[in-house]
Amino acid sequence: MIKRVLSTKKTDDLINELSKIHGLLVFHQSGGCCDGSSPMCFPRSEFRVGSRDIYLGNIGSQPFFMSEDQFEYWKHTQLIIDVVDGKGGMFSLEGPTGKRFLTRSRVYEENEINELLKNPPQIASNLSNIEGLKTTVN
Amino acid sequence: MDDVKPFIYPGDDGSKLKPGSRYENFIGGDWTKPKTGNYFENISPTSGKVICEIPRSNADDVNLALDAAHKAAPGWGKTGPAERSNILLKIADVIEQNAEKLSLAETLDNGKPIREPMAADIPLTVDHFRYFAGAIRAQEGTIGNIDGMQSGGGNSAQGMMAYHYPEPLGVVGQIIPWNFPILMAAWKLAPALAAGNAVVLKPAEQTPYSICVLMELIADLLPPGVVNVVQGYGVEAGKPLASSNRVKKIGFTGETTTGRLILQYASENLIPVTLELGGKSPNIFFKDIMNGGDEYLSRCVEGFLHAYFNQGEVCTCPSRAVVHEDIYEPFMEMVKKRVSVLNCGDPFDLNTQVGAQASSEQFDKIMSYLDVGKQEGASVIFGGEKRQMDGAYSNGYYVEPTAFKGDNSMRIFQEEIFGPVVSVTTFKDEAEAISIANDTLYGLGAGVWSKDANICYRMGRAIEAGRVWVNCYHSYPAHAAFGGYKNSGIGRETHKMMLNHYQQTKNVLVSYAEVPDGFF
Numbered sequence: 001m002i003k004r005v006l007s008t009k010k011t012d013d014l015i016n017e018l019s020k021i022h023g024l025l026v027f028h029q030s031g032g033c034c035d036g037s038s039p040m041c042f043p044r045s046e047f048r049v050g051s052r053d054i055y056l057g058n059i060g061s062q063p064f065f066m067s068e069d070q071f072e073y074w075k076h077t078q079l080i081i082d083v084v085d086g087k088g089g090m091f092s093l094e095g096p097t098g099k100r101f102l103t104r105s106r107v108y109e110e111n112e113i114n115e116l117l118k119n120p121p122q123i124a125s126n127l128s129n130i131e132g133l134k135t136t137v138n
Numbered sequence: 139m140d141d142v143k144p145f146i147y148p149g150d151d152g153s154k155l156k157p158g159s160r161y162e163n164f165i166g167g168d169w170t171k172p173k174t175g176n177y178f179e180n181i182s183p184t185s186g187k188v189i190c191e192i193p194r195s196n197a198d199d200v201n202l203a204l205d206a207a208h209k210a211a212p213g214w215g216k217t218g219p220a221e222r223s224n225i226l227l228k229i230a231d232v233i234e235q236n237a238e239k240l241s242l243a244e245t246l247d248n249g250k251p252i253r254e255p256m257a258a259d260i261p262l263t264v265d266h267f268r269y270f271a272g273a274i275r276a277q278e279g280t281i282g283n284i285d286g287m288q289s290g291g292g293n294s295a296q297g298m299m300a301y302h303y304p305e306p307l308g309v310v311g312q313i314i315p316w317n318f319p320i321l322m323a324a325w326k327l328a329p330a331l332a333a334g335n336a337v338v339l340k341p342a343e344q345t346p347y348s349i350c351v352l353m354e355l356i357a358d359l360l361p362p363g364v365v366n367v368v369q370g371y372g373v374e375a376g377k378p379l380a381s382s383n384r385v386k387k388i389g390f391t392g393e394t395t396t397g398r399l400i401l402q403y404a405s406e407n408l409i410p411v412t413l414e415l416g417g418k419s420p421n422i423f424f425k426d427i428m429n430g431g432d433e434y435l436s437r438c439v440e441g442f443l444h445a446y447f448n449q450g451e452v453c454t455c456p457s458r459a460v461v462h463e464d465i466y467e468p469f470m471e472m473v474k475k476r477v478s479v480l481n482c483g484d485p486f487d488l489n490t491q492v493g494a495q496a497s498s499e500q501f502d503k504i505m506s507y508l509d510v511g512k513q514e515g516a517s518v519i520f521g522g523e524k525r526q527m528d529g530a531y532s533n534g535y536y537v538e539p540t541a542f543k544g545d546n547s548m549r550i551f552q553e554e555i556f557g558p559v560v561s562v563t564t565f566k567d568e569a570e571a572i573s574i575a576n577d578t579l580y581g582l583g584a585g586v587w588s589k590d591a592n593i594c595y596r597m598g599r600a601i602e603a604g605r606v607w608v609n610c611y612h613s614y615p616a617h618a619a620f621g622g623y624k625n626s627g628i629g630r631e632t633h634k635m636m637l638n639h640y641q642q643t644k645n646v647l648v649s650y651a652e653v654p655d656g657f658f
Contacts, residue, residue, distance in 0.1 A: 028395045031579065032625065033416025033453040034315045034342075036393030036554050037503060048402050067394070069579055069625075073552040077510065086499025087178070088316070088344050090372040090396040091380075095343070096194070100499045104506050105549070107513040 001119065002112050003078065007059035010083040011101065015041075015060030018093050024132045025093070027059065029066040029079070029103065039064070039081055039101045040092040044132045051125035051136040063130050068123065076113065077105040144487035147185070147530060148246045155242040160191040161350040163199055163369055166206030167362025172370070173198040180347050183249035183494040183501075184485045186533030192346040195370035197378035203338045203366035204384045207309040210363030211336035215306040219274045222332055226271035229356050230264045236355055237261070242486070243348040244320055249494030249535065250448055251485045255320075262614055263324040266632065269616030273634040274332035279303045284647075297650035304641040306334030307386035311379045313372075313400075315391040316342035316496050317451040317556075320352055325631050326389045327365065333640035338366045338385070340376045344497045372396075383407045387640065390414070391453070394625055412629030412639050414453060414622060416554045417582030420575040421445070421456030421611065422565075422597065424588035428465050437609070438587045439472045442560070444611040446480070446492050446539045450558040451500070453626075454583030456611055458551055459541070460574050463564040470541075470562070474520055477539050482525060485534075494534045495557060501535035504557030507550060508540065511561070516544030519562065546574050554580070568593065572600045581623030585611045604630070 007015070019025055024044035030036050040047075044062070054071040056064045059081050066074065086100040094101060108116065124135040148155040160177060162169040172193035180189045193199070214222075233240060240263075241255035250259075282300035312326040319341060330337050341349045346369045353367055368375050380388055381403040390400050391414040404411045427438045445456045461469055485493040495501045501524075508522055521540030526532070540559045542550055551561045565571040575584060581603040588594055588609075598606045604621045607613065614620065619633035629639050 028398075030393040030395035031416070031553060032393040032397070033414075033554050033556060034317065034392045035396070036416050036556065037507075038393070040395045042399070047399060050398070070394075073547075073579070074549060076514075077549060084499055084502040086497055086502070087371065088342070088497060088499060090392055091377045091399055093373055095371040095373045100502075102499065102502055102506060105510045105513070107510075107515075 002108070002115055004056040004116070004121065005059055005064045005079045005081065007081045008083065011081045012060045014083050014094060014097070014099055014101070015062055017097070019060070019062065022093055025062040026133070027062060027064040027081070028053070029064070029070065031067070031070050035088055035090050037103060038089060038092070039103050040089065041094060041101060042091065043093070045134065047134065049124045049133060049135040051123065051138055053124045053135075054121045055124060055127055056121060063133065065124060071121070075116075077107050080104040080106060142488050144484045145242060145252060147486060148242050155239055155246070157190050157243075157246070157347065161193070161347070161369070163193050163195055163203065164350075164353045164357065164365070164367040165199070165203045166209070166366065167357065170202065172196070173202070178343070180247070182246050183496050183498075184246065184534045185530055189246055189347050192343070193369045195368050195375040199368050199370070200338065200375055200378040200382065203368045204309060204382060206363035206366050207336040207338050208384065210361055211306075211308050214336055214361060214364050215308065215334040217334065219277065222334060223271040223275045225359055226267045226328060226332060228359050230267035230271070232355050232359065233260060233267070233352070234264045240320060240348065240351060243351040245485050245493070247345045247347040248316065248319060248496050249485060251487075251490040251493035253488050253490065254448060256488070259318055259321045263321050266321075266324045266328045266616045270328040270332040270637075273637060277304060277634070277637060299648045299650070301646040301648065303644040303646070304333070304637070305644045307640060307642055308335060309385055310335045310337055310387045310389065310640065311382065311385040312337055312339045312389045313376050313380065313392065314339060314341050314349070316344040317448060317453070319345040319348045322391055323349055323352070329631075329636040330389070330640045331364065333637050335640055336364050338368060338379055340368055340370070340379050343369070343371050381406070385409065387411065389639075397627070410639070412631070413627040414582075414629070414631065415625060415627045416453045417580035417603070417622065417626045418458060418552060418554055418578045419454050419456050419583035419585070419603065420458045420460050420578075420601070421585035422460045422571050422575060422587065423462060423465070423469060424586075424590065424593055425462040425464050426589055427587050428468065430589050434589070435472070439469070439476050441585060441587055441611050442473050443476055443480075445560040446558045447612050449493055449495050449537070451496055451556050452612070453554075454605065454612070455554070455556070456583070456585050457555060457560055458546070459560050459562040460571055461562060461564055463566055466564050470519065473541070477520055480539060482536070482539070484531065492539060492558060494531075494536050498535055500556065501537065504537050504555055504559065507553070507555045507557070507559065511542045511544065511548065511550040511559075514544065514548045514550065516542035516548055516550055516561065519543055521558070546577055552578060568596065572597065576602045579625045582626040583607065
């Protein structure tokens with residue numbers, strides 16, 4: 001199965017470091033200005049995922065989401081979550097580490113897109129197997 | 139202006155601005171150390187060099203600031219509009235008198251070329267304080283006469299008057315972005331203070347320095363505790379402020395996921411929020427611009443180049459250029475020519491037109507988008523690479539002014555790159571122009587270029603954005619409302635209507651009846 005979101009070794013290491021401090025985590029792809037287009041990392045018990053947010057998969061065993069309307073514009077690309085030096089990131093947990101998560105992307109080949117179409121992603125409210133996920137259940 | 143020498147880099151021998159080695163939080167009128175004693179280094183994106191140390195505050199410091207604000211709020215809220223207005227006018231005067239110093243601080247902290255804060259950020263900051271000083275003087279409550287003018291007899295509805303008083307909220311929290319550190323603080327501070335609120339303000343950790351220079355200048359003009367500045371990382375200092383049950387409102391400029399989280403916190407405390415979350419603004423060039431005369435056409439070309447203002451780090455950056463297909467070639471030739479003579483030199487030189495990106499991670503993000511655009515099959519019209527500077531600026535974060543040709547379904551047309559990158563596409567007719575303009579999650583700004591008044595009117599009304607510039611772009615005068623449609627946010631800044639976001643209405647309903655109602 002083709003993954004919609006991947007992580008680099010540096011990302012896995014940073015996720016590991018953060019989960020030792022903060023426990024279960026959740027990622028949410030942001031959009032808009034300033035720190036927009038950055039992946040945000042929060043304690044899973046804190047950030048309420050939108051019930052219609054799209055679940056893209058896990059990185060470092062932590063779930064990764066994006067809003068449904070944003071996904072419509074992003075779905076032809078695979079996300080590769082990397083780590084770079086920097087500070088900021090608003091309330092994202094890695095801010096004080098001097099590292100920032102960064103979304104890199106790869107445009108899918110046509111055959112991959114066909115396969116992905118056969119396996120549409122799930123929305124958050126339909127997920128039952130993610131421990132501690134906060135969302136609205138309809 | 140060619141003969142003007144660049145300003146000396148702040149802190150170097152002979153420079154007009156000497157940053158301190160360390161700054162503190164500004165709480166209750168005093169410069170206050172963070173309780174943990176921790177600081178972080180603030181880097182200038184122009185050079186990669188350290189400017190100063192900044193407090194790494196946490197919830198304890200935020201609470202200290204909230205204590206100070208709560209102490210100050212009742213007295214400040216009871217001052218008359220004339221008194222508050224006069225203080226705002228004095229703040230404006232001091233900022234105006236220190237425009238050069240504040241501009242140097244802004245360029246050092248943010249990377250923007252010095253002509254921008256000199257010509258835009260600082261004069262607009264002055265304008266905003268003066269505007270809200272005037273707006274609060276002119277604001278009046280209302281009186282409603284419910285039923286009849288006579289008093290004395292009848293039931294309680296007779297002679298009943300509804301008096302409406304605008305009252306301050308109390309203590310408010312504000313979270314400021316890094317693209318216009320002083321101006322964005324002014325957008326939020328001026329209405330909040332005019333309305334009679336006390337403020338706890340958290341600057342962006344990428345640009346924490348210039349606001350310290352500002353506070354040094356205006357500290358004595360305000361009663362202690364009316365404005366408090368708490369520095370630090372978003373997650374450590376911004377989050378305790380945004381989630382506090384001791385603020386009556388949060389004003390935030392930033393991005394969508396954090397916007398959601400702030401609304402989530404606000405739902406716990408049942409407080410209002412204003413959000414400005416960015417955009418992907420279309421800049422639409424109609425066919426008739428080619429017949430508008432040389433000067434007008436030159437203005438339109440300049441309108442395209444507004445995308446490079448502030449290195450593209452503007453929520454309303456005209457980052458999608460939508461050009462009529464019949465004029466695409468000649469118009470883009472003119473754009474290319476103009477871009478080729480852009481001055482991308484020393485940020486401290488008044489001739490420089492494009493400076494440094496605000497931080498290393500922002501630079502990395504822009505580079506990742508240049509990569510996405512190329513992968514998506516967009517063609518590079520010009521730019522598309524890192525810009526390497528020499529000498530003292532060789533470690534700064536610079537990107538070439540860039541334009542891609544592509545179509546609106548590409549991610550480079552849909553995401554705010556927040557860099558000097560324009561994605562260009564063409565349209566056939568007005569309907570297609572509207573369709574492209576509105577095919578976006580956002581709706582903050584838009585530009586329309588045409589001399590046909592009817593086209594301008596129809597486009598102005600059809601574009602789903604809070605601000606449509608017609609035959610101009612990137613003007614931000616106080617007195618014109620600014621804010622987002624769609625995912626771009628909630629609320630309207632830079633206009634007296636922002637006072638409403640910082641006030642609540644007290645209705646005193648008075649009966650002048652002097653006999654029983656007869657209900658009981």
